Amino acid sequence: MQVPAFFEYQRATSVEHVVTLLERFGPEARIVAGGHSLIPMMKLRLAQPELLVDVNDLHELAGITVDGSVDAGHLRIGALTRHAELLASSVAGEHFPILHDAERVIADPVVRNRGTIGGSVCQADPSEDLSGVFTALRAVAVIRGADGDRTVPMREFFHGPYETAVRPAEILVELRVPLRTGAGSAYVKVDRRAGDWAVAAAGAVVSLGPGGVVDEVGIGLTAVGDADFTAVEAEDLLRGRVADEDAFAAAGAVAAEHCRPTADQRGPVDYKRHLAGELTVRALRDAVARARRGRSAG
Amino acid sequence: MTGTLDACAGPGFGPVPRKEDGRFVRGRGRFVDDIALPGMLHGAVLRSPYAHARIRSVDVTAAESHPKVRAVITGETLAARGMAWMPTFSHDVAAVLATDKVRYQGQEVAFVVAEDRYAARDALALIDVDYEPLPPVVDARLALALDAPVIRDDLADRTDNHVFDWETGDPDATAALFARAAHVSECDLVYPRVHPAPLETCGTVADFDRISGKLTVHATAQAPHAHRMLYARIAGIPEHHIRIIAPDIGGGFGNKVGMYPGYLCAVVGSIMTGAPVKWVEDRSENLMSTSFARDFHMHGEIAADADGHILALRVSVLADHGAFNATAQPSKFPAGFFGVFTGSYDIAAAHCRVTGVYTNKAPGGVAYACSFRVTEAVYLVERLVDVLAHDTGRDPAELRMANLLTPDRFPFRSATGWEYDSGDYPRALRTALDTAGYAGIRAEQAARRASFEKTGKGPLTGIGMSVFTEAVGAGPRRLMDIMGLGMADGAELRVHPTGTAVLRLSCMSQGQGHETTFAQIVSHELGLPVDAVDVVQGDTDNTPFGLGTYGSRSTPVSGAAASVAARKVREQARQVAAVLLEVAADDLRWDAGPGSAEGGSFSVAGVPGVSVSLREIAMAAHGGLDLPEGVEGQLAATTVYNPPNLTFPFGAYVCVVDVDPGTGEVDVRRFVAVDDCGVRINPMIVEGQIHGGLADGVGMALMELVAFDDDGNHLSASFMDYLLPTAMECPPWELAATVTPSPHHPLGAKGVGESATVGSPPAVVNAVLDAIGVRHADMPLTPAHVWRALQGRPIRPDIAIR
């Protein structure tokens, strides 16, 4: 049987309490949210924290709300929001269909009922779907420590596999996704089976200007070796171009060229590189179609 | 002999809800890990991180000084008891705990017994093993190279990794037909290593009583009686002092046939500590170290005349057996029943050669619902027929139809000497094609293909099929044995004075619903309600000897035994009834009746209204009645059923897939399965078995794989890496049935537990390859494999993707 090594456990009563506990116990203390990444690692003894700080009672970390105006505001997603809550949130789906596209293909309902958004991005697994989503969305992370809150753009959040901007005595509080009218977004993933981690996946967020020209674009790539989960070169190529099939193909080619996948049992490098391109094209195609539909509806 | 579903409409038969499900759906099943005995200790296994390494030393002092550790067992401890090695099912030995070398990653090196499972696991980290890594043999195709490291240097005079050569069929007759064939197609196919992966892993609670000298083993055992003999031989405990109890088992698929080191270490742990010892392996341990399946590298050739009539088959196989030859199959069949590879076709000559090799991988083999390698045989021939169709531009359905054995050929003796009992293959294939609407899907496929060629966008549709013949229900015992134990099964039936009954069996359910099906057999024979028959299995103290449940043998062998025992009881009842009614036994007519609590009845021929029910007879048989000479009284019978032949269930499957050529993703859109397993005792249970097997087939065809990297690291040691199919990958199964009874089984039934696992993989693979227009690519057809096949650079599945 798989059983974890000895650890202590504390149920936090406030975010400040979390920070105090983390400070007191040092780097061997770990936050546990949904536990769907941490507990399996503890059972395999790949992680052996001395203290688990349980944040599941902290309602201040939960909830999905729109803060500010539709143009200048943002969608606030609390770190303790469960995958299932994000999937069920109509306000999230309305503004950012990419969130629902992604949540539909993350794990399975059992995992989605417990696993949290904060846990997902803090886990920083190179195949984590939401990492590519939030970099595409140019979301901002709000992190709290003893000195109060600081914000980190998601594009600077990931410091390599399983490493993030969150320091040992800090906690991710929420993610803020800037609202942008007339944007369309989409996420596409290839896996070997429902609930499997991505072989490769791509997310795209596109704002169209007059004449169908790409105003701003975000492209997130998952599982293909980009440390920051972002296809910057493809974004640069697209910005200012007419959003048509040729542009998508060119962006796909650039995304494929610049990604750095490694071979594993999910597939060889050439295939993953091909997927990075193919899925970038498909995500862009869907995102632009949604942007157009949004404009004509609006 | 052919029939319809009406043939299954006997008394007692039908879709009776499963008796066992009441406890399962309430979460009240009782599995090994649910057992907690007073004072029970817990075991944990230390495993090798290396695929091949010499053991310089094992230092357990730190582990032994852990306050909760009660014993640490190493290879040396076992060697002192003569237990460091155990015999395998295939004329070899396997290490219990490694003494000289480790030979695969995950091999057992030491066993800790502690007061709780946490401490047992903690103590593993305190054991210090000094390994000297050796180069491993990972690629089976290099195992016989002159410079390959010798894995089994424990065996005297070993200079290579060769295990056996075996052949079947007539090489000269085959060569002659190939020489005059108008067309020959060849193909290399890998049936990669897969794992049975039952949801419940293997486990045991061993309880040795120092006072009585008795050993009780609660274990996940598909073959409890065979296990008892093995414990007696290996541990030296007299067989009558050993009791094996298999509680509820959460899936077996062959994984729980074999003897594993953890079981034996738990026994030794219990002997050493005087307390019961539980050991339940975790998922990774199960996937890394217990019986794998398949791992056949096949080269097939198929010869046909100008009209597309198949003349002959020729096959050579390289079989990867892992580090110890421990395949669980009848001992005279080193390649199992692979010899049935001529399948459902009228093929005049065939020949096959199989070479087994050792590699630095886990032993076991021939598990996973394979009917002793009929799975590989069916995959080979059904793929070759499709390759022939591809090469000669023929429709695979027409090609099959033109070559199938026709019903008038049964009983049929195949070119490799198997006697098929009964079958109607054209009817099964016709039914499957009609149900699928074959012409319509072909038209749809053509339209999709045309659109793809115009727009470059998918999906592409593919249609695949297979017509399989299974060979299940081993023995007869003259031909088939496991470690010298003939493959016959016992049954004991006792009818109580008040007319209820208890049936004791030597087979053991792992989810197949024996408690229901076997009660139905007794109900069928005696007219008792299904609920009035209790079925006892899995406890060697309370069941007759027999070889257990695997290879789809429960219904063909134990089912026949139950039927024979019940008929013996019925004949006893006739004698008692004759006394009660004061007539000659021959004048009595049996009527099974409506299945009421009275049971069936005997009435006097030609005298209406004079009858006596089984319930009345049961009371009288236990009462004060004066019985004639030779009638002993009471109603009870035992039997040992030695099957005269295997049964040969068959079926025709049609699979429809959509493939996204841009990503290689496969969607199994439809699956039509026509199964013929003879008479169906409980059609609902039969369909459940088929559902499971079809899902297995989708899994193996599309995702399941045990692979190793160059260092012999196991790359599939969790359910994140060893993918089992989910409901999302399974279409709504479209099932149909034909009924061709077995002429030699008392109920006309054949086995069905493995049919769908055997028959479905080639249908899925054929469909995917049909969609993408590729002649051959190996399983599992994951998106990457499909895409690379489309690029003309298929991936070799048995080695790590690089």
Ligand SMILES: Cc1cc2nc3c(=O)[nH]c(=O)nc-3n(C[C@H](O)[C@H](O)[C@H](O)COP(=O)(O)OP(=O)(O)OC[C@H]3O[C@@H](n4cnc5c(N)ncnc54)[C@H](O)[C@@H]3O)c2cc1C
């Ligand atoms: C079977 C299975 C399948 C899966 N499939 C997928 C998939 O297809 N795609 C995918 O993207 N993911 C998948 N996952 C992963 C899953 O979505 C997330 O990784 C998981 O839900 C993480 O969230 P959690 O709340 O469970 O995190 P936990 O396990 O509780 O924590 C993960 C890490 O984040 C840290 N952490 C948690 N919350 C905070 C916080 N507020 N501040 C700072 N640090 C924090 C913890 O200390 C820990 O290091 C799968 C998981 C499982 C078990």
